[in-house]
Amino acid sequence: MTQFVAAVSSLGAFALVAGIILAIAQKAFRVEGDPMVEKIDALLPQTQCGQCGYPGCKPYAEAVASGEADVNHCVPGGERTMLQIADLMGVEPKSLEEEAAAPMLAFIREDECIGCTLCIKACPVDAIVGAPKQYHTVIADHCTGCTLCVEPCPVDCIDMLLKPELIEHWAWPLPDTTRARLGQERRSQHAGAA
Amino acid sequence: MPALLKNLSRKLGMMPFGFHGGVEVDQRKLTASMAIEDCALSPVLILPMKQHIGEACTPLVHVGDYVKRGQKIARAEGYVAAPVHASASGKVVKIEEHRIAHPSGMGLPCIFIEPDGDDASETLEPWEDWAERDPGELRERIRMCGLVGLGGAVFPTFIKLVRDQRHAVETVILNGIECEPYLTTDHRLMLEHADEIVAGLAIIRHMVGAREAVIAIEDNKPDAVETMRRAVVAAGLEDVRVTVMPTRYPQGSEKQLIQAITGREVPAGKLPVHIGVLCQNVGTAQAVFHAVRHGRPLTERVVTVSGEAVPRPGNLRIPFGTPVRFVLAGRGLEDLNDIHIIHGGPMMGERLRNIDVPVVKATNGLLAVPEPQMSSMQSSEQPCIRCGHCSEVCPVMLVPNLLADHCRNDEFTRAEQYQLFDCIECGCCSYVCPSTIPLVHYFRYGKGQLAQIRRSEAFAEESRLRSEAREQRLEREKQAKAARRSRVRKTHAPAEPSDNNATGKEES
Known part of the structure; x- marks a missing residue:
């Protein structure tokens, strides 16, 4: 009998201590927000373009993390981003619905700008500078090419231009050999089939 | 026992350490016995705004301006950069984008100069008393003269020539290896301007305060070894070691050369200075001498024009900006059918798709080889x-x-x-x-x-x-607005004019 009491009480005491430690740990090491959302958000290109149907990259990341949205809706991210998110979520890759367009850049034709500030308010990354009744202009280095400023402009003075190619950013293409080409084709087929 | 002897002789500097791997390549130094000649002046010089590793320069001159040889025509922007100087006197005719020797086939803004043939030049004050001058002052001079490493990597020279408390330079290595086939520019420089190279080495050594100095030359250039040894003695620098290295490609690569001479490896992602070594090409040493002693900016370089398809190969002193087409035509090569032109050496150089590109600071060789010779490399x-x-x-x-x-x-x-x-x-x-x-x-x-x-x-x-x-x-703006509204409601005052000047600025 005493053995039984000793066993129960010692195990009970241990369970109590462990429970207290766990309770403290839960408070002390609490993770703010959903780590999955952060991880997905880090993979997204942050253009904030809304082409996925959500009002920005973070909301899309939240939707994907909660299982509400598929992994293949990020257009500018392209195949690479889709594969990374699928890998992170542990789901099957899905083929993309839209091809990623070449990187663009907004450009304001300043002599036509009336200084209405509507594009400034629309820009998700604060890449347009200007003041009421003053010309606005796009900071080229900060523009993500999301096109969100084009629609609100009442005088249609914003053009989307191709991002200029810099010689410093030029990268060597794959060698022009049969084996390199075959590999590339096989990869794109694989991604397409998935 | 032989291993011990080998190690001992290496430690005493009698035998180089060598480096891993490498290949023996067919030397083909067709121009080794040809003296350096001056290239004719091209009717137009095209000077790209970036001839170095780093950031591009900004033009300082305008179309129609008259410039002298050696005049600074483009300012360096940022730290890793070297200014560009006019390579002949004449008129600036246009400033626009032009193709350069780059595998992308893309262009860069270039200043076009039409030389007048007067060869009026502008130099900085000659410093005969460089030995009494402060290393920082000499460094600024080298920076102003637009010097970059002439071995091919075109890294701005002044950056390396620094006295750093944390990484003191113990050994200066002058690189006279020239391991690429065909190329003979460094070889000829050592034969013809050994005294200037040694004087440049003395300046470099004074600047970084190095104890040890080594001139490294491969054993396929015994005449250069002999000349450099004599020049070192003539300059009274008996402690400078002229080391003969067994010929092996790519020994002229900075990190490989350092390993071959000191037996120490430059760690991945680190620079030679982190192990106390400074490496400079012999051509750069000569340019340092000219910049300091004569105040002459870098406006020309020696280029090996060679290859089986060139009727008259040679070593040419070419002003920067001279179009490659002009240089080749001057050596009797005009019909370019079935001929590949290579910018640099055959191992690391790039094939030029367009030969209207200018000769730049990086151009150590221009090779023309018949196409069949190349096709084996291209086969699938x-x-x-x-x-x-x-x-x-x-x-x-x-x-x-x-x-x-x-x-x-x-x-x-x-x-x-x-x-x-x-x-x-x-x-x-x-x-x-x-x-x-x-x-x-x-x-x-x-x-x-x-x-x-x-x-x-x-x-x-x-x-x-x-x-x-x-x-x-x-x-924040939303909250501020809400707070204001509630305040307004409390005081029963008429509604404030709506806040319509929100321009995306912090203060609103």
Whole structure:
């Protein structure tokens, strides 16, 4: 009998201590927000373009993390981003619905700008500078090419231009050999089939 | 016992340490016995705004301006940069984008000068008393003269010539290896201007305060060794060692040369200065001498014009900006059918698709070879047979065949784990590959893709911060507005004029 009491009480005491430690740990090491959302958000290109149907990259990341949205809706991210998110979520890759367009850049034709500030308010990354009744202009280095400023402009003075190619950013293409080409084709087929 | 002797003789500096791998290449130094000649003046000189590693320069002159040779025509922007000087006196006729020698075939803004033939020049004050001058002052002079490493990497010279408390330079190595086939510019410079090179070495040594100085020359240039030895003695610098190295490609590569001479390896991602070594090309040493002693900026360089397809090969002193077409025509090569032109050496150089590009600070050679000679390298890639030859010859001890597989399959993270960025692109692996796999091309592809991924990741991160900052600001504005409204309601005052000047600025 005493053995039984000793066993129960010692195990009970241990369970109590462990429970207290766990309770403290839960408070002390609490993770703010959903780590999955952060991880997905880090993979997204942050253009904030809304082409996925959500009002920005973070909301899309939240939707994907909660299982509400598929992994293949990020257009500018392209195949690479889709594969990374699928890998992170542990789901099957899905083929993309839209091809990623070449990187663009907004450009304001300043002599036509009336200084209405509507594009400034629309820009998700604060890449347009200007003041009421003053010309606005796009900071080229900060523009993500999301096109969100084009629609609100009442005088249609914003053009989307191709991002200029810099010689410093030029990268060597794959060698022009049969084996390199075959590999590339096989990869794109694989991604397409998935 | 022989190993012990070998080690001892290495320690005493009698025998070089050598480096891993490398290949023996057919030397083909067709122009080794030809004296340096001056190239004729081209009717137009095209000076690109970037002839160095680093940031591009900004033009200082306008169309119609008259410039003298040696006049600074473009200002260096940023730290890693070298200014551009006019390479002849004449008129600036236009400033516009022009093709340069670059594998992309893209262009850069260039200043076009029409020389007047007067050769009026502008120099800085000659410093005969350089030995009494402060190293910092000399460094500024070298920076102003637009000096870059003339071995081919065109890294701004002044950056290396610094006295750093944490990394004191103990050894200065002058690189007279010239291991690329065909090229003989350094060889001729050592034969004809040994005194200037040695004087340049003395200046460099004074600047960095190095105890030891070595001039390294391969054993296929015994005449250069002899001349340099005599020049060193003549200059009274008996402690400068002229070391003869066994001929082996790519010994002229900075890190390989340092390893071959000191027996120490430059760690991955580090610079030679981190192990107390400074390495300069012999041509750069001569340019340092001219910049300091004569106040002469860098406006010309010696270029080997060679190859089996050139009727009259030679070593030419060419003003920067001279079009390659003009140089080749001057050596009797006008019909370019079935001929490949290579900018640089045959191992690391690039094939020029367009020969209207100008000679720049990086141009150490211009080679013309008949097409059939090249076609064997172009023949299609066969599967790897796992012979391991590429690993044997790799001077940085990589595993090129696996690395190429990862690059081909777009597995860039894997390629990085296999130390892709340690590859010096010397081309030894491609040279020996029996399956003619274009290994270096794969590595360049991989490096380029990885750089692009890094750039877009950095840009995404920056955009995310901007977007978050904006969200927070909008939230603050909303709260401020709500607070104001409730205040207004409390005081029963007439409604405030609506806040319509929100311009995306913090203060609203």
